[in-house]
Amino acid sequence: MAKSDPATIQIHSLPGIPLIEKGDNLCQLILDAIEANKLILKDGSILVLAQKIVSKAEDRLVNLKTIKPTARAIEYSVKTDKDPRLVELILQESKNVIRYRQGVLVVENHQGLIMANAGIDHSNVEQDPENDWVLLLPENPDESAASLHNELLRKTGSKIGVIINDSIGRAWRNGTIGTAIGVAGLSSIVDLRGRADLFGNQLRVSEEAIADELASAASLLQGQADEGLPVVLIEGYPSSSQHIPASELIRPEEKDLFR
Amino acid sequence: MAKSDPATIQIHSLPGIPLIEKGDNLCQLILDAIEANKLILKDGSILVLAQKIVSKAEDRLVNLKTIKPTARAIEYSVKTDKDPRLVELILQESKNVIRYRQGVLVVENHQGLIMANAGIDHSNVEQDPENDWVLLLPENPDESAASLHNELLRKTGSKIGVIINDSIGRAWRNGTIGTAIGVAGLSSIVDLRGRADLFGNQLRVSEEAIADELASAASLLQGQADEGLPVVLIEGYPSSSQHIPASELIRPEEKDLFR
Numbered sequence: 001m002a003k004s005d006p007a008t009i010q011i012h013s014l015p016g017i018p019l020i021e022k023g024d025n026l027c028q029l030i031l032d033a034i035e036a037n038k039l040i041l042k043d044g045s046i047l048v049l050a051q052k053i054v055s056k057a058e059d060r061l062v063n064l065k066t067i068k069p070t071a072r073a074i075e076y077s078v079k080t081d082k083d084p085r086l087v088e089l090i091l092q093e094s095k096n097v098i099r100y101r102q103g104v105l106v107v108e109n110h111q112g113l114i115m116a117n118a119g120i121d122h123s124n125v126e127q128d129p130e131n132d133w134v135l136l137l138p139e140n141p142d143e144s145a146a147s148l149h150n151e152l153l154r155k156t157g158s159k160i161g162v163i164i165n166d167s168i169g170r171a172w173r174n175g176t177i178g179t180a181i182g183v184a185g186l187s188s189i190v191d192l193r194g195r196a197d198l199f200g201n202q203l204r205v206s207e208e209a210i211a212d213e214l215a216s217a218a219s220l221l222q223g224q225a226d227e228g229l230p231v232v233l234i235e236g237y238p239s240s241s242q243h244i245p246a247s248e249l250i251r252p253e254e255k256d257l258f259r
Numbered sequence: 260m261a262k263s264d265p266a267t268i269q270i271h272s273l274p275g276i277p278l279i280e281k282g283d284n285l286c287q288l289i290l291d292a293i294e295a296n297k298l299i300l301k302d303g304s305i306l307v308l309a310q311k312i313v314s315k316a317e318d319r320l321v322n323l324k325t326i327k328p329t330a331r332a333i334e335y336s337v338k339t340d341k342d343p344r345l346v347e348l349i350l351q352e353s354k355n356v357i358r359y360r361q362g363v364l365v366v367e368n369h370q371g372l373i374m375a376n377a378g379i380d381h382s383n384v385e386q387d388p389e390n391d392w393v394l395l396l397p398e399n400p401d402e403s404a405a406s407l408h409n410e411l412l413r414k415t416g417s418k419i420g421v422i423i424n425d426s427i428g429r430a431w432r433n434g435t436i437g438t439a440i441g442v443a444g445l446s447s448i449v450d451l452r453g454r455a456d457l458f459g460n461q462l463r464v465s466e467e468a469i470a471d472e473l474a475s476a477a478s479l480l481q482g483q484a485d486e487g488l489p490v491v492l493i494e495g496y497p498s499s500s501q502h503i504p505a506s507e508l509i510r511p512e513e514k515d516l517f518r
Contacts, residue, residue, distance in 0.1 A: 006296055007480055009270040037265055099516040106516065114431040123465075167467065171430035171517035172373040173438075173508050175448045175468030177475070189434045206382075208426065209434030210479070216436070217476035220469070220496055221266055237479055249432050257358040257365065258430035258517045 012039060012233040013221040022059040027151040030231055039233055046161035046237060048218035050230035051181060052124050054138045054164050061125065062089060064132040080105045086120065086134065093118035093136060098259050109137065112250040113181060115168050138164065141182025142245040149184035159241050161186035165215035171258055178219025180211035183246040186239045209249055210239065271298060271492040272480040281318040286410040289490055298492055305420035305496060307477035309489035310440060311383050313397045313423050320384065321348060323391040339364045345379065345393065352377035352395060357518050368396065371509040372440060374427050397423065400441025401504040408443035418500050420445035424474035430517055437478025439470035442505040445498045468508055469498065
């Protein structure tokens, strides 16, 4: 992109995606919604999917009533004042407990994501009197994204970027922001080191977490409450189609000063 | 926004903003660029300004050659292998040192932002043989944003959201993302607690850091290298005009588990 070119990124919501159930074909439901909203997918289009619909399609619902907490889970449930069955699931989904206190259990999940409750969610899950459902993250969000990217390529002939995002908290800042947990068909991170700034000086530290910025942009339209807008289409972002998955956004433990 | 309404957010770059110098009237330069790009500002428009141009207009350039490091700065410069004059400035701009190691000095600045080098930047600063310029963050970015918001209101009659963003690193993730350091004319954070999810369940934990998501969205077009696109216009985001400044995005120390 030349510096004098005006550019516009468009972020479209996609009303009309139905409630997702186990085994639903997300690709087809999205293509239907694209058509119903008179939009067009093409090379460079980016679809951002809320983690919840991917998890539901992949049958990641668990009934807490079926969970028997271990002694370790009971110990953390007392320390955090959380449901011991939920804590058991959080620990099963995690490599390490990073921090805890009353009401808070921050863990590193098996993908390396550091987040509260291993991303397990009670909200936007249909409840019934017999059961107590919670929703886990997709087992491998990068693979989920890659699989959807490939299916979209087969069905549309276009190379479409796919991001699975979740609303994740931060160390030092209030509120969650949309964050990329699975990425395919675009570069999650762009390395600007070695490029020159406006005055020809070499940039020293400059990696930009593009997929996280796109995930946050999409989150502005997805909402977290009853909006029911889990898929967002981003057009006009001049992304590289070089594939760098979301796992590359995770700082390796040996370089992490904050765990 | 009703859940079935389609919505589109547009993010426009604004080519044609000149290199900013001390004392420049940013408001007028932005209004000129808006007109040159045939765009229109109205109630609910959001302007996102890269911190660098605000700092330059506010004369936050410092010549390292004029800085005499204290003993404390020299101590940290040895521990981090950084220029002792730069470390002196970083410490002057900070309340606390949070972490350090070879090449890294993470501090809490006077606004409470936790970031490397107190946000002091060598890049995109014009250098000359006699001096060694670096650029500090604006002294009070929320005030800078409020002042621009008010000037825009006087000149256009419209209530325009203003965000000053910077590219900031995170605790556990690689790469920087655009982050809101100054906000006026919109709500930096939205509290969704008490709202119902799709199935009528109460949401438990849900504050969304809207201004950070908008700051990240804008960063996609601003670039960090030689793009020269420091101002971005966001249209179509249904923001509340309730004023909640960026300072509300900073987690208070007593609730922070990661310092």
